[in-house]
Amino acid sequence: MDSIIVRGNGPLSGQIPIAGAKNACLTLMPATLLSEEPLTLTNAPRLSDIRTMTELLQSLGAEVTSLAGGKVIAMSSHDINNHTADYDIVRKMRASILVLGPMLARDGHAVVSLPGGCAIGARPVDLHLKALEAMGAELDLRDGYVHATAKKGLRGGTVDFEFASVGATENALMAATLAKGTTVLNNAAREPEIVDLAKCLRAMGAQIDGDGTSTITIQGVDRLNGATHPVVTDRIELGTYMLAPAICGGEVELLGGRLDLVAAFCEKLDAAGVDVTQTDTGLKVRRRGDHIKAVDVVTEPFPGFPTDLQAQMMALLCTAEGTSVLEEKIFENRFMHAPELIRMGARIEVHGGHAKVTGVDRLKGAPVMATDLRASVSLILAGLAAMGETRVSRVYHLDRGYEHVVAKLRGVGAQIERVTE
Numbered sequence: 231m232d233s234i235i236v237r238g239n240g241p242l243s244g245q246i247p248i249a250g251a252k253n254a255c256l257t258l259m260p261a262t263l264l265s266e267e268p269l270t271l272t273n274a275p276r277l278s279d280i281r282t283m284t285e286l287l288q289s290l291g292a293e294v295t296s297l298a299g300g301k302v303i304a305m306s307s308h309d310i311n312n313h314t315a316d317y318d319i320v321r322k323m324r325a326s327i328l329v330l331g332p333m334l335a336r337d338g339h340a341v342v343s344l345p346g347g348c349a350i351g352a353r354p355v356d357l358h359l360k361a362l363e364a365m366g367a368e369l370d371l372r373d374g375y376v377h378a379t380a381k382k383g384l385r386g387g388t389v390d391f392e393f394a395s396v397g398a399t400e401n402a403l404m405a406a407t408l409a410k411g412t413t414v415l416n417n418a419a420r421e422p423e424i425v426d427l428a429k430c431l432r433a434m435g436a437q438i439d440g441d442g443t444s445t446i447t448i449q450g451v452d453r454l455n456g457a458t459h460p461v462v463t464d465r466i467e468l469g470t471y472m473l474a475p476a477i478c479g480g481e482v483e484l485l486g487g488r489l490d491l492v493a494a495f496c497e498k499l500d501a502a503g504v505d506v507t508q509t510d511t512g513l514k515v516r517r518r519g520d521h522i523k524a525v526d527v528v529t530e531p532f533p534g535f536p537t538d539l540q541a542q543m544m545a546l547l548c549t550a551e552g553t554s555v556l557e558e559k560i561f562e563n564r565f566m567h568a569p570e571l572i573r574m575g576a577r578i579e580v581h582g583g584h585a586k587v588t589g590v591d592r593l594k595g596a597p598v599m600a601t602d603l604r605a606s607v608s609l610i611l612a613g614l615a616a617m618g619e620t621r622v623s624r625v626y627h628l629d630r631g632y633e634h635v636v637a638k639l640r641g642v643g644a645q646i647e648r649v650t651e
């Protein structure tokens with residue numbers, strides 16, 4: 231099993247290219263199931279989650295070809311001959327549930343394994359199911375699978391989400407494009423990945439208004455055509471690498487970065503003493519002084535501070551002057567990086583959904599273990615700020631969401647390597 235070794239670093243300088251968003255690509259790929267014509271995605275990230283989604287779509291009969299070293303994904307779903315998303319694939323990745331809406335909308339039936347809980351929380355899919363029911367789907371849960379049917383096809387309906395779930399909004403949005411009549415999604419998620427999905431669906435001929443706001447209206451059409459769509463920049467990869475110069479000093483430009491994707495995050499960086507400027511090619515980040523100031527952070531749905539950057543922000547705040555409080559409001563168990571950071575000398579107290587972080591002068595390198603995707607990268611960032619060597623094990627989590635992490639950080643002067651034990 232591979233580990234990553236990081237050594238405490240001085241200032242970083244240079245550029246880091248930011249990939250297309252994992253979380254956009256994972257919802258854009260199932261959109262192929264809505265059409266018999268080809269859908270091609272450009273600017274795709276090279277990640278294990280993308281390979282898992284490829285495997286899932288292929289298991290349903292879709293043709294999925296990776297081109298240009300993985301940056302282009304060419305898909306065709308003209309012959310969907312299996313409507314069951316098997317547990318063995320779904321259990322590897324929760325985003326697999328996103329094939330449910332499109333398959334049901336196109337062919338009137340789908341069987342998808344329930345994804346089950348995961349390390350960061352229980353993560354039920356009740357909101358996905360309620361939304362599809364509001365569009366006329368009949369659902370039966372048995373043997374660990376959702377058996378969904380809509381014999382006469384889905385029909386437009388009104389969906390009032392109790393919570394602005396990203397995945398449930400995506401599933402409902404895709405399903406509604408082929409439903410008969412008008413669907414209104416109230417309290418819809420507003421994440422940039424939803425806007426990107428709507429943009430792609432519109433290019434395929436869907437009629438969608440209001441994406442990026444809390445109310446999305448979809449006028450169903452009879453069929454969707456093919457399209458070529460560039461995947462939006464990964465705002466979480468962007469935010470993660472913005473923290474590298476914030477932690478080590480120096481100045482780094484994140485190529486492809488856009489302020490509008492990370493506005494709430496930038497507000498907190500500014501309060502912590504980090505400058506971010508938009509350039510023609512991306513975002514430049516530099517720390518204003520020698521020290522980071524403590525800031526309080528509350529995770530919220532977009533446009534709030536993203537939960538997917540909470541662990542990385544905690545790594546920064548471990549060496550800030552003063553005490554910060556991080557409140558995690560999206561997932562009930564997303565502080566698993568805290569005990570590992572404590573092993574590196576951080577002062578963190580976790581009480582339920584709150585973590586109190588009191589800055590220390592310097593972290594110390596230690597062997598630590600990654601527990602999930604964002605936790606693993608937070609330990610790498612902490613390692614950049616630590617004295618000595620940090621060895622992060624279980625890095626397969628990292629491969630789900632960060633392509634070429636070692637090369638990208640080395641490119642700006644970080645001391646990092648991947649080793650196979």
Ligand SMILES: CC(=O)N[C@H]1[C@@H](OP(=O)(O)OP(=O)(O)OC[C@H]2O[C@@H](n3ccc(=O)[nH]c3=O)[C@H](O)[C@@H]2O)O[C@H](CO)[C@@H](O)[C@@H]1O
Pocket residue numbers: 252253254256324325351352353354355356357358359393394395396397398531537538560561562
């Ligand atoms: C592949 C992908 O895009 N993943 C992202 C997506 O996950 P995902 O789409 O799973 O996140 P949701 O917005 O659905 O989940 C947010 C909260 O709602 C709860 N919930 C969700 C659905 C449901 O049917 N019932 C329910 O109770 C979840 O347990 C969680 O506590 O958005 C999250 C929140 O920004 C991000 O952290 C993930 O990186």
Ligand SMILES: C=C(OP(=O)(O)O)C(=O)O
Pocket residue numbers: 253324325538603604631
């Ligand atoms: C939680 C995440 O992903 P997923 O929803 O795929 O588990 C993430 O990207 O941080």
